[in-house]
Amino acid sequence: MPALPLIQHPPWYQLPTHFPNAHLRSAVVIGAGLAGCAVARHLAERHWRVEVLEHRSQIAGGASGNPAGIFKPQVTSEDSHVTHYYKYSYQYFIDYLEKLLEGECSFEHDFCPLLGIDGNPSQTARFIAESNTPTSLKTGWLAPAEFCRAQINHPNIHVRTDIAIASLQDDEDGWRCLDAHGAVLCETPVLIVATGSASIQFQQTRELPLQPLAGQITLLDAEAIQPAVTDIHCDRHFIIPQADGSYVCGATHHRTPSLRVNDADHRANLDACRKLLPRHTIDANKILGGRTSTRCVSPDHLPIAGAVPDFAYYEHAYDSLHHGRPAKSFPPARYLPGLYVISALGAHGISLSPFLGHLLSDIILNSLNDEKAAITELLHPARFHIRRLRRKPADRSAH
Numbered sequence: 001m002p003a004l005p006l007i008q009h010p011p012w013y014q015l016p017t018h019f020p021n022a023h024l025r026s027a028v029v030i031g032a033g034l035a036g037c038a039v040a041r042h043l044a045e046r047h048w049r050v051e052v053l054e055h056r057s058q059i060a061g062g063a064s065g066n067p068a069g070i071f072k073p074q075v076t077s078e079d080s081h082v083t084h085y086y087k088y089s090y091q092y093f094i095d096y097l098e099k100l101l102e103g104e105c106s107f108e109h110d111f112c113p114l115l116g117i118d119g120n121p122s123q124t125a126r127f128i129a130e131s132n133t134p135t136s137l138k139t140g141w142l143a144p145a146e147f148c149r150a151q152i153n154h155p156n157i158h159v160r161t162d163i164a165i166a167s168l169q170d171d172e173d174g175w176r177c178l179d180a181h182g183a184v185l186c187e188t189p190v191l192i193v194a195t196g197s198a199s200i201q202f203q204q205t206r207e208l209p210l211q212p213l214a215g216q217i218t219l220l221d222a223e224a225i226q227p228a229v230t231d232i233h234c235d236r237h238f239i240i241p242q243a244d245g246s247y248v249c250g251a252t253h254h255r256t257p258s259l260r261v262n263d264a265d266h267r268a269n270l271d272a273c274r275k276l277l278p279r280h281t282i283d284a285n286k287i288l289g290g291r292t293s294t295r296c297v298s299p300d301h302l303p304i305a306g307a308v309p310d311f312a313y314y315e316h317a318y319d320s321l322h323h324g325r326p327a328k329s330f331p332p333a334r335y336l337p338g339l340y341v342i343s344a345l346g347a348h349g350i351s352l353s354p355f356l357g358h359l360l361s362d363i364i365l366n367s368l369n370d371e372k373a374a375i376t377e378l379l380h381p382a383r384f385h386i387r388r389l390r391r392k393p394a395d396r397s398a399h
């Protein structure tokens with residue numbers, strides 16, 4: 001792993017120091033998508049008993065339910081903590097994937113040479129030049145729902161489907177998950193909200209500035225692309241050939257909370273395919289169907305992962321941040337004990353989720369090393385509040 005510069009947390013990013021009933025080694029995860037399954041797996045491997053609650057009748061029925069998705073490295077233009085985080089996280093993902101595949105897990109996947117990084121040749125060249133391990137150059141595709149299933153296939157993980165959590169309540173022993181009628185569905189000392197774009201549905205997490213980003217994929221018949229292609233093609237869009245010869249193409253982006261499968265998005269996906277394969281013909285009459293779902297992003301496009309802050313306390317304790325007083329004059333951060341969140345995986349949930357699951361399990365077990373502790377600031381659930389509080393009150397309308 002590349003070394004990250006070490007940092008000292010200012011009080012508002014200090015990590016939780018109170019770990020209620022952690023000795024019970026028991027947690028509940030709400031949401032069985034890529035995020036929820038990754039954190040469940042990491043806790044289970046550390047000998048915790050984990051219950052995953054999913055409101056659909058099967059796991060990975062939300063954004064994580066597409067038949068295929070791409071994984072590829074992300075970079076930023078400058079050398080920053082964000083770039084370090086992306087590299088660290090991506091190498092972790094490749095190692096994790098290979099470890100799962102060496103074990104008992106199986107899911108459809110394929111590796112291929114570096115595909116390009118968001119279509120930017122100079123950033124791709126720089127990434128290759130700076131990569132110090134061959135693993136960081138691997139890209140490819142996998143079936144997200146199968147990947148989820150492989151991760152939760154662990155003796156310490158129990159999954160309950162058709163369970164919709166409507167609200168959360170806490171007391172000194174931990175958290176209760178309630179249904180829409182107020183009936184208690186489960187009690188747990190440690191609760192993790194991993195409900196994707198729906199992560200703001202609970203009163204405790206409502207303050208998170210999540211933005212929905214709906215999208216559609218298009219499924220094409222084996223005859224649709226002539227001549228046929230057998231390799232992945234991608235820039236911001238993708239064409240993924242499947243074992244039966246058909247193709248998964250995508251994806252569109254809309255700033256709406258939900259979307260129905262529609263012809264306009266099929267056309268947009270086919271136009272993107274034609275740009276990716278300018279010498280091929282693509283037959284719009286060979287569309288097999290489509291699928292829509294909703295990703296979610298944060299305002300800075302980084303994921304959100306960590307202990308859920310006591311947002312009311314933040315507003316009060318750090319209200320005078322804009323005066324520029326020394327950090328040490330402020331009180332330490334406060335969290336809702338035992339409550340955690342992992343969300344805003346954007347369009348890269350496949351490659352981001354394993355490291356986020358690993359990081360969150362380290363936060364929960366209080367076992368972060370300095371390198372990972374530095375990353376917690378980038379992903380801190382209260383970072384948007386802090387950025388807003390740094391501004392004068394008159395300029396604070398939005399995150």
Ligand SMILES: Cc1cc2nc3c(=O)[nH]c(=O)nc-3n(C[C@H](O)[C@H](O)[C@H](O)COP(=O)(O)OP(=O)(O)OC[C@H]3O[C@@H](n4cnc5c(N)ncnc54)[C@H](O)[C@@H]3O)c2cc1C
Pocket residue numbers: 030031032033034035036053054055056059060061062063064065066068069070071163164165166194195196197198201213214215216217238250251252292293294295296342343344345346347348349350351
């Ligand atoms: C069209 C499209 C194409 C994409 N392509 C790619 C790609 O090629 N590569 C890539 O890496 N990423 C891709 N992504 C992004 C990726 O799918 C997401 O980043 C990822 O799925 C997010 O995972 P999640 O677990 O946070 O959310 P989700 O998968 O949405 O999981 C949240 C789960 O929580 C459950 N839930 C919600 N509320 C409750 C409740 N109250 N009680 C119980 N359960 C609840 C939901 O049913 C759902 O199963 C794509 C996304 C879209 C929409």
